[in-house]
Amino acid sequence: MNIAWKEIKKNKVRFLILGSIVFLVSLLTFIISGLANGLSQDNAALIKDLPEGQFYMTKDADQTINLSRIDNGVQDKILNKQKEAVAFSIQMGFLNDSDDKQQSVAFVTSTVSKLFTNVKKGEIVLDRSMEDKGIKVGDTLTNNQYSGTFLVKGFVNQKKFSHAPVAYINMADYKEIYRVDAMQMAFIPGEDTTKVIDGLESFTKKQFLKTIPSYSAEQMSLNMIVWFLVVISGMLFTIFFYMMNVQKIGLYGILKAIGVKTSTLFKMMWTQMVFITVIALGLSVALSRVFNMIAPKGMPFSLTTTTTVQLSVVFLIIGFIGATLSGLQIKKVEPLQAIQQGEV
Structure with a gap:
């Protein structure tokens, strides 16, 4: 935890850039999801409000x-x-x-x-x-x-x-x-x-909603955009931490040579990922809530707490997977070889 925090302070600009990108992607995802929910209600509230x-x-x-x-x-x-x-x-x-x-x-x-x-x-x-x-x-x-x-x-x-x-x-x-x-x-x-x-x-209710003209096409298009943005965020984490890890091969070699376990290095990377993601998601959730309140009355926008929590959890999971995939190279680092290469 201490090592992770020191690295964040040392490379503020890098982590700030990643955090900003995650913030923008997650904010856009929340807004599009709110529009999808709003349009769904505007298209079929009569049916959706019925019981199963x-x-x-x-x-x-x-x-x-x-x-x-x-x-x-x-x-x-x-x-x-x-x-x-x-x-x-x-x-x-x-x-x-x-x-x-x-x-x-x-x-x-x-x-x-x-x-x-x-x-x-x-x-x-x-x-x-x-x-x-x-x-x-x-x-x-x-x-x-x-x-x-x-x-x-x-x-x-x-x-x-x-x-x-x-x-x-x-x-x-x-x-x-x-x-x-x-x-x-x-x-x-x-x-x-x-x-x-x-x-x-x-x-069933779900099947019946699909018989409403335009409902399926409308929801499918918007949901596709939402999940596409989620995948992009995962790729961003993978690429960012991969580049960081490449630059720190020498450092990882030294740490392994003095007895630091590979699991500890993974925990350091996960801590950094969670820190960046939580702050970015916190800001995007706050702004999307503000947008929910100030959105024009005629705009079909509805961002529920359930949807917000679900998407936040998905972003954390995707970030975890992306960071983990990028860190697989850490397991392959040989201390002596990495030290000879030197830290870039």
Whole structure:
């Protein structure tokens, strides 16, 4: 520990450069991860907030929500056998506000269930983001395919689907707008509820999220960037400590000659790695938290404590692996040969 600290003080500039690079890479990783989580919520908060369970769509829908139609008889059997089950539908659409301006929404309706907001005919409950567009409780909204008007009864927090605010409406109103008589999907909550239903295809929540247009491609791209940055950080540690070790072959030879064990030299290198990484991660976590607080309201950014801790642990593990790989050459150092080479 003492040797490691003395070397850091002796080569301040080198370690400061490595620390700065790790700080920038980790900060960028945290921010991109926050954007990925934010976009995930903005794209599918309605589904992600549901408990674990099984989703069902018709097999001939080819995993496309808009093409799924569950027969009313099949729906009734599911709801009668499973008390917690719910049938629901989601369709993109629009509403006209008091200024006759169109607002894009995702219309959602369901059978009576505590998992979804249920409203009476002619009423509507909106995602709270609609308040930013000037809509208030008591306002009257219209839709070109609906013969009546919608009375805004309230707002719910963080309910989005396909990047559009959710609008809960009554089932009768939904059927009038879209000229349908059947619901699109069924959901049975519970982790051990996998049941085979003739004509229907089942999905876990994770599988169902992938049926949402753009969700998989969006998340895959951002997560790929995150892990690419993590790999880069590991390579930086490997290259940095490798170059340091090459320059200290003579020193390692002397230390081995006076009885210092190879394990002690590895511990010195690991101590330096942990010291640099912890400081860099501490600064990047602090700045990413500040960014989380000052990010524009319309920006889908969500960096949770769980994600921050997980990424920090990954950075430490990657740093440990990178430093260890670079230090494998220490085991091969022969004291006499290294001393003859001299310390560069």
